[in-house]
Amino acid sequence: MRPIIKVENLSKQFRIQPANRPAVRYDTLRESLVEAVRSPLRRARTKGKPGDDRIWALKDVSFEVMPGEVMGVIGANGAGKSTLLSVLSRIIEPTAGRAELFGRVACLLEVGTGFHPDLSGRENIYLNGAVLGMKRREIEEHFDEIVAFAEVEKFIDTAVKRYSSGMYVRLAFAVAAHLNPEILLVDEVLAVGDASFQRKCLGKMDEVTQNGRTILLVTHNLSVIPKLCERAIFLRQGQVGFCGPAQEALDCYITAGDGSPADG
């Protein structure tokens, strides 16, 4: 069996602000000009030593995911989980390494991306669907299902800014749940709605996996990991700490103790 996701030595470097420099976000031309003059001087002073203001958010991450597998990604805050998903979603570019995806990808880094408060529920379903990569025909096909799943039938032509926050996230999740790619990259979106809607979401995730979809799931909610995933990756300071059976990955994370896994 061949993997559907193949990640080899994927690395991502970010620039951070060292303490001896004012916080510059390259926001204005003036700062950039000042920076252009200063940085060669500074480089000369630090004897050309590069990398003192850079960190590796991901370093040589390699793993493979088989078709139909649900792979969890766990780790403390700042371990690189979200960076990994962003790189695999092509939102940010890796500094080094390579990843190959053998299928159509959809990423769900948050629910309701592209929702506009002034548009109605109906309009937002189309807009959000298009943003997430659905064709108009697909959205039309699933429209009634989405509305029913979100339980917002009565308010479908109301502007979403008039929705309660629960209705809003239900609608947003409902659109996302009807995406139909081979590979789904998911970040923390299960944590929406009240308890009964969360159960519904988990049920939907289960159903999705039954259909043989491949899912890479980032979550802090450790209790869902053994329920949904066969295997998991434990990330630690941008590197793969462990990759294997979900329960072992969890144990690894908990015993590593470099974060607070208590929020599960």
Place this chain on the structure above:
Amino acid sequence: MVSVRSSHRSEELPDKPVVVIERAKFWVGLNLRELWSYRELLYFLIWRDVKVRYKQTLLGASWAVIQPLVTMIVFTYFFGKLARVPTDGVPYPVFFYTGLLVWTYFSNALINGANSLVGNANLITKVYFPRLIIPSAAVLSGLLDFAIASLLLAGLLIYYGFPVTVQYLMFLPLVALATALALGFGIWLSALNVRYRDVRYALSFLVQIWMFVSPIIYPSSVVPEEWRWLMVLNPMTGIVEGFRASLFSKPIQWPALGYSAMFTVVLLLYSAYAFRRMEKHFAELI
């Protein structure tokens, strides 16, 4: 989840990866094929911009007419009746309205385009799609306003008894040219705006200056012959004069228009490549 294909087993995986992720090489292509495959998203983003604009405003689409109409009335009084700006024999209202119609469309498209990436930061940090779609949608969404405001122009032309000539055929190519020019600047400035937020502030001021050096409130014929070439260096001169000539049955200044077209093509190509080079950093900078 009804229409799930069972193509997930490994024997049915494609031989070549659908997506390869690695660091981009220095030279990036425009990747027009990918852009084409996202045309539905372009449509939805244009649709969103138009819908939201009309929903949020009380007067909705009438703003498209009110803005150039009121400016035209003011200009007709001050520059026409008081200052007596020569207009090559064209009645003041229709002369000013034509210029203002084109300028309002162009400047709004340009400004909306330039601010589009920053305004859509939430999309850029959360989903992948060719980023060129965002400034393109912002520029193109001005076309509807332009079409609505053009209806009033048609009324003015009929009222003042301008004959319909074969030169009217130039109207659409000229709209396309103005759009492409706004797109060229909009794409480039939107990318620059991600890095330098100065763009936003500089632009509203520059656009104002630009209007005064373009033949909007005066015809380029008022400029002395020996300085005319300087006027024509501004690509909007050829376009605005082109609109007037084609609607008022005057000879079209082909050299000026040809220059504008060439300028636009070069700018559009440059902007698109510059944008593609900068776009990989958008999500980190925005």
